[in-house]
Amino acid sequence: MPRAVDAVAVLVAMPGARIGLARAVRGCWPRGVLCYSTAAGGPAVSSPLDGKSREKILTLQSMNPQVRAVEYAVRGPIVLRAGEIESELQRGVVKPFCEVIKANIGDAHAMGQQPITFLRQVIALCTYPELMDDPSFPLDAKLRASKILQSCGGQSLGSYSSSQGVSCIRENVAQYIMQRDGGIPADPDNIYLTTGASDGIASILKILVSGEEKSRTGIMIPIPQYPLYSAAISELDAIQVNYYLDEENCWALDVNELRRALYQARDYCNPKVLCIINPGNPTGQVQSRHCIEEVIHFAWEEGLFLLADEVYQDNVYSDNCKFHSFKKVLYEMGPEYFTNVELASFHSTSKGYMGECGYRGGYMEVVNLHRDIAAQLVKMLSVRLCPPVSGQAAMDVVVNPPKPEEESYNRFIREKEAVLSNLAYKAKLTEEIFNQIPGIKCNPLQGAMYAFPRIFIPDKAIQRAKELRMAPDMFYCMQLLEETGICVVPGSGFGQKEGTYHFRMTILPAVEKLKTLLQKVKEFHIKFLDEYS
Amino acid sequence: MPRAVDAVAVLVAMPGARIGLARAVRGCWPRGVLCYSTAAGGPAVSSPLDGKSREKILTLQSMNPQVRAVEYAVRGPIVLRAGEIESELQRGVVKPFCEVIKANIGDAHAMGQQPITFLRQVIALCTYPELMDDPSFPLDAKLRASKILQSCGGQSLGSYSSSQGVSCIRENVAQYIMQRDGGIPADPDNIYLTTGASDGIASILKILVSGEEKSRTGIMIPIPQYPLYSAAISELDAIQVNYYLDEENCWALDVNELRRALYQARDYCNPKVLCIINPGNPTGQVQSRHCIEEVIHFAWEEGLFLLADEVYQDNVYSDNCKFHSFKKVLYEMGPEYFTNVELASFHSTSKGYMGECGYRGGYMEVVNLHRDIAAQLVKMLSVRLCPPVSGQAAMDVVVNPPKPEEESYNRFIREKEAVLSNLAYKAKLTEEIFNQIPGIKCNPLQGAMYAFPRIFIPDKAIQRAKELRMAPDMFYCMQLLEETGICVVPGSGFGQKEGTYHFRMTILPAVEKLKTLLQKVKEFHIKFLDEYS
Structure with missing residues (x-):
């Protein structure tokens, strides 16, 4: 002082x-x-x-230790270095490549994917209603925009919405879920619009965490995981309980492994939440209906609150895979399940065929939430007032796209299918090329938008990484970045079985660029093996 | 189980x-x-x-107790009741009024304020760049939109921005701050775009909180306060340290009171953050330059991290008041201050003359943050990926409005001044009418967009409230709502000196509606006094 x-x-x-x-x-x-x-x-x-200078008040020592402990690899040190290299290139520094390819994050538009026209038309009309008189905008887009605005205070995107989200959009979300799930009812009161799916996941985790010491809330997450989970758990000072996906079996979830993880965790915490990512991120697996039934039964049996991260529900590529929502399977398992199992599931405008990450749109559906908790959740969300209303409008279009009889339908379907078939092609291509490289093994990319290949790293390279105090796969990815300009995220940022190494790479670059990228990875990998063998 | x-x-x-x-x-x-x-x-x-049904996993008993303890009056029970009454009116239930007037929240567009045309034009152009060819959009709006898009990945609002926000927008924010503060430098690296100001405030508080028991972080907040602060403090399990504003002195901040609060708090926690709201919410006071100097000196002297909530910086109405930013005063106090005092200040697209609440745009400027902490802050923000990019674009227009030589300038100035002069008129009007009502006393509304009048509540009414287990001012506001349809927030939701009662009411309704509203409050109040005397 x-x-x-x-x-x-x-x-x-x-x-x-x-x-x-x-x-x-x-x-x-x-x-x-x-x-x-x-x-x-x-x-x-x-x-x-x-x-x-005087000593700072806020330092590494004095800061929130839970925040200090957070790691978030998707935008971690490798991405910071990629940014530096970009600046170096701009300053004219000579490199063995002329651009940095950021394959670290599922950011479709940044990789050149075009927005869905209808979605943008609706948001532009909501933003600037003078455009309602513009004959170049289709009538269905105008009607849609007009309906959204009627549900906004003062008919403006600039008003706060209710904390839970614009009512007509929540109704459309419920309608979408009902259709998706073959008629199983969905209640708009159970829908919460969110600031991207991340916000919904972090919110529900926040309300779930309690207890001290051995009764502290344990949260079961898959390994590999999307690091939002570990970050949120760290911030909340909750206990991360890892269950491992089975790489030998296309990254499938095995309920016996869930059980192992749960029973061991009960020695040191109170595990009460089970998080599932389906389709998987970073692993790309699509869970079978049978697997989902087993998971739901397990949650029911063990008294676990289920979180189903289903943001890649539109991104399924393998012919023998189909997306099944946890909500639908839950209802089909009968009343004992659907009247009891507490489930929150999440969707987003950021993935699918829209790729509208910047709008930060999303929703959460909760099932079997205690009435008192619904009120607590609304209260908690109220403190941040509301999710961005333009993101809510984007969500509206995602859940309520043009219908066959409407003017924009054909264009919408054409655009949507172009994106999805392109992704399916790239998923196959990526798997094939990776599996041609000696020392790389890649499971089929059944869904989502990433490859998560296993890479063999020679002992000498592991030794070198140790000297540099780096995880071996971080060392590998850094070398890859420095030599090729390709930015991918080391598997250690997502978690992996001890002694195995991976990286996560998006398949979002355009086909020709993706081919070049894969070719470069191949050349790099062969050279790397050669250098460190 | x-x-x-x-x-x-x-x-x-x-x-x-x-x-x-x-x-x-x-x-x-x-x-x-x-x-x-x-x-x-x-x-x-x-x-x-x-x-x-089986017992739920997530219940009031098992939930996060810090979240349970949160209170957020601005959207609390009175607002829920207002919603119910609206539904009743829609169903044809007869009431002594025909509409609910929501004067509980600073939601300008919901109250009929029109958006600033230029801002919406720029966002519409960013949303749907096909409009660049539309001759009805002014050239300066097109240039602005084009510049924003060039700074976005894939030139799309749908890409993630960097966690800190779009770089060219941060540069414009820095430029704005420099101009506002008479040339004092601002560094784009110190600017963080946020999801509304609430998000920035909650983020910086989150990183500041640490310690257990008596070394737990204490956060000093004004009473009355905006309840985001108490809510964030509760969620973070930090210690709320109240300092009282001086109602007898136009709600001025008195440094002796800061000192009292700080010294007392040191007995039970580690106070290290001092929050200031200027212009004040809910109190509307505008701090004098002298007062700000004293506060900064106090923070310097006592080793406190300063948070300056300056979202109402454009909303100053009293002729003898002027907005002084903490940043500017800090720099003018000389190097010992500006090289040492850690300060975070906040602005938003939601208030001012724009009232774009729904876009959730905002920024935070940090000064003297430890270099390590800047990295930690970016890491923490990365987990949520980025603030909504359309909200960032809205912030860009707020900090970089049309210039005198540009096509949109005249219209922009006309619209801006219409909003601000109207607010100034309503601020005066509200103060005058309240002060004509026996048993109501209202300080001048120097700034912001609320009145926070003190109301006299007779003993008999206090007794009745006690029987109903309500705070007396909650009872008053509930009665006001039931009898007139006017929704205001009881002072107890913001904090007030024991034994005093207030409510917060926005001055956003259009002039004629505001007059009606004030007249109704007057009649209600006289009747209330009569009934309970």
Whole structure:
């Protein structure tokens, strides 16, 4: 704590200070002045003019230790280095490549994917309703925009919505879920619009965490996982309980492994939440209906709150795979399940065929939430007022696309299918090329938008990484970045079985660029093996 | 914990269950089945068919107690009741009024304020760049939109921005701050775009909180406060340290009161953050430059991290008041201050003359943040990926409005000044009318967009409120709502000196509606006094 005497010493002695002694003596600085007359004249008083900054209040030592412990690889050190390299290239530094390819994050538009026209038309109309008179906008887009605006305060996207989201959009979300799930009912009161799926997941986890020491809430997450989960768990000072997906079996979830993880965790915490990512991120597996039934039964049996991260529900590519929502399977398992199992599931505008990440749109559906908790959740969300309303409008279009009889239908379907078939092609291509590379093994990309190949790293490279105090796969990815400009995320950022190494790469670059990228990875990998063998 | 045997009993016995015994016996439910053969036949096994739901996992008892403790009056019980009354009116229930007037929240567009045309034009152009060819859009809006898009990945609002926000927008924010503060430098690296100001405030508080028991972080907040602060403090399990604003002195901040609060708090926590709201919410006071100097000196002297909530910086109405930013005063106080005092200040698209709440745009400027902490902050923000990009674009227009030589300038200035002069008129009007009502006393509304009048509540009404287990001002506001349809927030939701009562009301309704509203409050108040005297 700085001593009061220093205050006035500074005011007097510093040429740059515009507030001088006179003012201090007048008593503007109540406490400093009182001390001044007795102390400031003495030579023993340490002078703040030594040029040293005072110690900061907020430091690595004093900051929130839970935040300090957070790791988020998707935008971690490798991405920071990629940014630096981009700047170096711009400054004319010569590299063995001319651009950085950011395959670290599922950011479709940044990779050149075009927005869905209808979605943008609706949002533009909501933004600037003068466009309602513009004949170049289709009628169905105008009707849609007009309906959204009627549900907004003052018919403006600039009003706060209710904390839970615009009511007509929640109704459309419920309708979408009902159709998706073959008629199983969905209640708009159970829908919460969110600021991207991340916000919904973090919110529900926040309300779930309680207890101290051994009764602290344990949250079961898959390994590999999307690091939002580990980050949220760290921030909340909850206990991360890992269950491992089975790489040998296309990254399938095995209920016996869930059981192992749960029973072991009960020795040191109170596991009460089970998180599922389906289709998987980073692993791309699509869970079978049978697997989902087993998971739901397990949650029912063991008294676990289920979180189903289903943001890639539109991204399924393998012919023998189909997306089954946890909600649908839950209902089909009968009343004992659907009246009891507490489930929150999540969707987003960021993935699928839209790729509208920047709008931060999303929703969460909760099932079997205790009535008191619904009120608590609304209260908690109210503090942040509401999710961005333009993101809510984007969500509306995602859940309520043009219908066959409407003007925009054909164009919409054409655009949507172009994106999805392109992704399916790239999923297959990526798997094939990776599996041609010696020392790389890649499971089929059944869904989502990433490859998560296993890479063989020779002992000498592991040794070198150790010397550099890096995880071996971080060392690999850094080398890849420095030599090729390709930015991917090391498997250690997602979690992996001890002694195995991976990286996550999006398949979003355009086909030709993706081919080049895979070719470069191949050349790099062969050279790397050669260098460290 | 439910017992495994129940699972199979249900599967067998329930006609609605589509998954029957055969499947269970095949071993789909590994654990349930093992138990079934030995137990399910016995009549002693309790049946899940009793019709009772099982106990929920997430309940008021098991939930996060910090979230449970949160209170957020601005959207609290009175607002929920207002929603119910609206539904009742729609259903044709007869009331002594025909509409609910929601004066509980600063939601300008919902109250009929029109968006600033230029802002919406720029966002519409960013959303749907095909409009660049539309001759009805002004050239300066097109240039602005084009510049924003060039800074977005793939030139799309649908790409993630960097976690800190779009770089060219951060540059424009820095430029704006520099101009606002008479040339004092601002660094784009110190600017963080946020999801509304609330998000920025909650983020910086989150990183600041640490320690246990007596070393737990104490956060000093004004009373009355905007309840985001108390809510965030509760969620973070930090210690709220109240300092009282001086109602007798136009809600001025008195540094002696800061000192009292700080010294007392040191007995039970580690106070290290001082939050200031200027112009004040809910109180509307505008701090004098002298007061700000004193506060900064106090923070310097006592080693406090300063948070300056300056979202109402454009909303100053009293002729003898002027907005002074903490940043500017800090720099003018000389190097000992501006090289040491850690300050975060906040702005938003939601207030001012724009009122674009729904876009959730905002920024935070941090000064003197430790370099390590800047990295930690970026890491923490990365987990949520980025603030909504359309909200960032809205912020861009707020900090970089049309210039005098540009096509849209005249219209922009006309619209901006119409909003601000209208607010200034309503601020004066509200103060005057309140002060004509016996038993109501209202300080001048120097700034922001609320009145926070003190109301006299007779003993008999206080007694009645006690019987109903309500705060007396909650009782008053509920009565006001039921009898007039006017929704305001009781002072107890913001904090007030023991034994004093207030409510917060926005001055956003259009002039004629505001006059009607004030007249109705007057009649209600006189009747209320009469009834309970």
